Amino acid sequence: MTVKQLRAFVAVAKTRSFTEACSQIHISQPALSVAIKNLEDALGGPLLSRTTRTLALTPEGEAFLPTAQRLLAELDEALEEMHNRFALFRGKVAIAAMPFFASSCLPDVLLKFRAHHPHINLTVHDVIAEDVIDMVRTGRVEVGIAFDPGEAEDLVFQKLYTDRFMAVIPRQHALNTKAEITGADILPNDFIVLQRPSSVRLLVDARLEQEGLHISPQLETHQLTTIGQMVSKGLGISIMPSLCEAQMLELGAVCKPLSSPVISHDVGIITRRRYPLSTAAREMIINLQGLKLDVLQC
Template sequence: MDLRQLRFFVEIARHGNFTKAAEQLHVAQPAVSMAIKKLEEELDLVLFSRQERKVALTAEGKIFLAHARRVLAEVKAAEMEMGELHGLSKGEVRVGIPPMLSAYYFPDIIRDFVRRYPNLHLSVYGEGAWRIQKMIEQGELDMGVIAAGIYPENLEVRRFLREEVVVCVPKGHSFAGRKAVSFDEFMQQPLVFYKEGYYIRELIFDVTKGTGIAPNIVFETNLFSLVKSLVRNGLGISTFLRMVVSNDEDLRAVSFDPPLYLDLLIAWKKLGYLSRANRAFVDFLLDQTKDIP
């Protein structure tokens, strides 16, 4: 068994397809297939069930996947720590940021960080908070922005921002001139809403749980720019972080009654190795936001 086999195995498990894994790895597909066949022979186990063009992990494969990810994470940590003996003259930061925040909050943070550390390579992955959490756990990201609430104990977190979740309506809507709207009133309106699993949706549904009022969802998408356009054009109303709506002349941000806030955290693996480059990003972010209540 070697690291190459483990990397191939993890990529196939991620994509559910040998060809896609080979493309991602920039390796010929027959080489990937042969490596996995040899790995299965060495283990004397079948790791994938092969059905036409799709493959799925067997029960044994699922168990082995956890071990493979752990080994690769340890190898990466060792390589990073050894490399950092040469100082913070180079390094990579891989951070996951939800699209709404990457568009409206992080541009200045990223610009100033790159100016301070021009030799570091910063990669930003735009995913939802729940997906980012999973990517950190699986070692696909070094760290990322998640929402406060229920998260696994193996994550280390620091709060850097509290932002109000508001009702978003077009400027001619009956709610536009109000200071606040109840959750019941909101749920009865035509809603342009986020898909299941999107954190703001889950937050709203958790708050309104037990009211007996079914939401009137007329359209679902996780593309927040599309949500804004559809609200602006009168299809329905929605929710956003206040920062997304506050400077839009065609939209109005109205508080919930009672107000609803979202705490945002920067998170990384508690027992994983956080490189000096990643620590520099965390420290920079927290320093930039230290005066935020």
């Protein structure tokens, strides 16, 4: 049974005329006759009763007509749905992004995306970098924004920019007079960090140790925002990605360039290797890549 055969049968059943049915579905009368005959053979008996003057449905044809109409309607709906998805008139994209990216740069990307594709449903998960990678890896989201996960056979990383880390200090602190902060400047102060196994924490620890600086944290937490609040209250000093600067300033902390050691990490788009992306997800990635030149100013 084929779609062509179903359309031929429904057209004849509705018009009760081979001539009108041919005109309606744009095929020749011999082709229409063959389509009806093949459908009847597939089903096992006649659907139409033909005489020289009349054309009617057999009882079996009457019983089959609603089914044929439903199948064609469902097919048309499916075709329209897929057309809308490929044309970005409909669909959805799930994204996971590190909180400081999700709250600073991502809204601009989403605003531009929604302006051109208002009917695409967007879901954003703002989670730590490790969870971003896990959500992409397990297929819970199509697109992730996080630090470079390193060598991973199942993931693809597309670099957006390199984030150089900064020192975050309380507003009323003696280090505010310095243009740059060093690890040695931080050493005598209470140090606030993310809890392990955060990739930010691991990177900061590794770079400090490479410089021979063994700084024991006095306070640890799960969220960079919480660290910013602690710093702004004068509880200590921290090191965090520069993309957090606007958020830290809003919380009342002061941000200074960090030197010796210089700490940096690539930030980019993470997707699953060997899994094709939806049209909407590909369009979202194009929008993210378009932010490349502006990202350090967001």
